[in-house]
Structure formats: C-alpha cells, structure tokens
Amino acid sequence: MGKEQNAQQTNLNKWVAGMACVKRVFVNGYGSIGNRIASFLRDDPEITLVGVGKHTPDERINTIKSSGVDVYIPEKNNDDFAQYDIAGTIESALDSCDLVIDASPGGCGHKNKKNLYEPRGIRAIYQGGESVRGPEAVSDVLFNSESNYDTVAGKRHVMQGSCNVTGMGRILEPLRAAFGDRLSRFDVTLVRRWADIEQEDKQLVDTIEMTENPHHGEDAKAYLGADTPLYVRAVKVPTRQMHLHILDVRFSGKMPEIPEVHAIYGNSPGVAVLWTAAGTRDVREFARTMGFHFTDTNMIHIHANMTVSTGDTIQMMYSDDQTGIVIPENHMLMQAMLFEREYKEARAHTESVFGMAVKKQKLQEHFAKS
Numbered sequence: 001m002g003k004e005q006n007a008q009q010t011n012l013n014k015w016v017a018g019m020a021c022v023k024r025v026f027v028n029g030y031g032s033i034g035n036r037i038a039s040f041l042r043d044d045p046e047i048t049l050v051g052v053g054k055h056t057p058d059e060r061i062n063t064i065k066s067s068g069v070d071v072y073i074p075e076k077n078n079d080d081f082a083q084y085d086i087a088g089t090i091e092s093a094l095d096s097c098d099l100v101i102d103a104s105p106g107g108c109g110h111k112n113k114k115n116l117y118e119p120r121g122i123r124a125i126y127q128g129g130e131s132v133r134g135p136e137a138v139s140d141v142l143f144n145s146e147s148n149y150d151t152v153a154g155k156r157h158v159m160q161g162s163c164n165v166t167g168m169g170r171i172l173e174p175l176r177a178a179f180g181d182r183l184s185r186f187d188v189t190l191v192r193r194w195a196d197i198e199q200e201d202k203q204l205v206d207t208i209e210m211t212e213n214p215h216h217g218e219d220a221k222a223y224l225g226a227d228t229p230l231y232v233r234a235v236k237v238p239t240r241q242m243h244l245h246i247l248d249v250r251f252s253g254k255m256p257e258i259p260e261v262h263a264i265y266g267n268s269p270g271v272a273v274l275w276t277a278a279g280t281r282d283v284r285e286f287a288r289t290m291g292f293h294f295t296d297t298n299m300i301h302i303h304a305n306m307t308v309s310t311g312d313t314i315q316m317m318y319s320d321d322q323t324g325i326v327i328p329e330n331h332m333l334m335q336a337m338l339f340e341r342e343y344k345e346a347r348a349h350t351e352s353v354f355g356m357a358v359k360k361q362k363l364q365e366h367f368a369k370s
C-alpha cells in the first residue's frame, strides 16, 4: 500500500470509528427547553436526533416536521393524531435510542421515568422542574458542570438544575475557589421572570408574587454541599426578560477589592461581566441584534456597575438567561453520561457547539465600562 493509500485508509478507519460512536438521542417534550435541546443536538455531529415527543395534537407538529425533525406520540393517544404526519410512538422511539432528554413540564419527568425510561433501562436526563428529594426524586444527583461534572460519568438518571439553580453555581463556585475559608455566608434574592419569551399565550399578571419555601436553595446545596451557608428567597415579577439575582457575599477574613471579585470570572465561559446594561432587556435585545440562536446568551451577566463593597459584604447583581443557560449544561451532562468524557474535553466540545466564548466577548465589548 502506498503512502497516499495508507493515509486514506487511516482516514476511513477514523471515520468508521467515529460513526460507531454516534449516539442516538430522543427529546421528550418540545416546549421552551425541549425545542432548544433538539436544536443543539442537530448541531452536534456526534449525535443523531431520533426525534421529539409531542403530547398535544396541534399545528406545531407540522412546524417541527417541516424543520426536518421526526415527531413521535404516546401509544395510547394514537387516534388523536390521525391527521398529522407522525413517525411513530414515543415507546418505539425510546427502544432505539441511547439516551432520552426529558423536557416535560415539572413533575412529568418522574412519571415518565417510572412508566417509560426505567422499564426500558434507558439513560435519562431530567430538567429543573423535577426533584432529587422525596418520593418523586428522579435521581440522587443534581448536576452542575462547575461543581460535580466528574461524578456523573456513566450514571443512568441525572437531573439538570433549573436556570436559577444553575446560575447560582456559576457564580458561587468560582467565589469558593478564589476565597475559600474567607467566605462566611451567601444571601440570594431571586427576582424571577413570569414567563418565557415564546410563551405568548401566557399573560403577565400585574403583581409581585412571593414564593414560599423556594426549592432553589436546597437544590443548589444538592451540589454545593448541604452545609453551604446559602440563604435564598424568591419573588416573581411580570417580565419575560430573564431572572435577576441580588447576592450578598459575606466575608469573615480580609475583604477582596471589587476588581478582584470581577476578575475571577475572566475564564468562566458562562459568565460575562457587563458595565452598561440598564436592564435585562438590553442584554436580550443585544443578543437579538447579534443573531444569537433563540436570542439566548447561554450565560450569567454580572452587572458590574452594581457591585458594592460595604463592611464585611460584597453586594452583587447578576442576570440569568432563563431558558438559554441550561442548554449547554444539558450538553455537558449528556457527554458525561454517554461518552464518559473528561471535563476539559467536554467543555471544548460544548464550546464548539455553542460558541459561548465569542458571545461572552461580544457582550463584554458592547457593555464595556465607558
């Protein structure tokens, strides 16, 4: 065999080996989150998107179908979908895939686990509306790529944290890494959005709603550690434009300077430090202008002009791209579960699909200190 033939054979071997590694993934639930997840799966050459599960017979099926994605339906509801072009039942699709990403409304994931995924022995990722506590727990692990990536390799059922829970990890983990024992307490007030941008039929109600016993603190402690001195309260306000977290970080030792605090996020792919955004809408509008997919930034935005140092406390505010932030996290989690990949390699592959470094750079340039 000549040199050229050898090279061709090597390339062919690599391609065959590569194809053997392509995994088949199904998305059950096609709302704000499922729609985005299905989209990134199509952008990932290592994944075949088997299709998506639809539970309501409506016009959306035709839109999904015309975008080139197969639609599957629950076996028991076959007759309701007679007028649509359906590829098969969700049950049959699950039989042919390596992993399912459940993106159903909160609480449905647990039922799906019991009725569909566990009986088939299929790996599953669940979203933030589920729980890791109590009789309806979907998993014993709540994933946050900054915190516990290394613990989920090969796991069969894992829950991805919700947007607020993911956001707290992106801010608190770098703080802990940088200041360790000097930190004595975190107090977070979550100002939550009422609805998502796509949920046009959901009316915003003119009130500030208070949330009793918000799950976010306990969820964050599921990966930060139960003894983390984290205290969370939450309200909901009538906006579609992201969540805002108001965070007080209390120190017991020497206080850092504010620029030192901002600098710890320099290498965080999922955190941008912005100075001149007057509100969360400015950030979203910039994402729209720049043509970011789904107008998502996929990140946390520290509003650096709001950081204040007072006594033993650093006060910060950061906004959280409610739908976009968990999508790269699902991608990281999927890689750990399907490929058991090292963190660094997984992060690089997620970056190749989402281009977050470029988004961060553009956001920071646009909202730079004037």
Ligand SMILES: NC(=O)c1ccc[n+]([C@@H]2O[C@H](COP(=O)([O-])OP(=O)(O)OC[C@H]3O[C@@H](n4cnc5c(N)ncnc54)[C@H](OP(=O)(O)O)[C@@H]3O)[C@@H](O)[C@H]2O)c1
Pocket (backbone or CB within 6 Å): 028, 029, 030, 031, 032, 033, 034, 053, 054, 055, 056, 103, 104, 105, 106, 107, 108, 112, 127, 128, 129, 130, 161, 162, 163, 196, 322, 323, 326
């Ligand atoms: N929206 C966010 O910002 C956000 C952020 C982080 C995490 N999450 C979490 O992500 C999950 C999904 O939220 P979402 O905002 O995408 O909700 P969503 O927009 O209401 O979408 C959920 C979809 O699930 C489908 N569905 C209904 N019953 C189902 C079942 N039994 N099994 C599978 N799918 C079913 C529904 O579609 P059809 O009836 O039309 O089929 C619906 O479109 C929740 O756990 C939520 O807490 C949401």
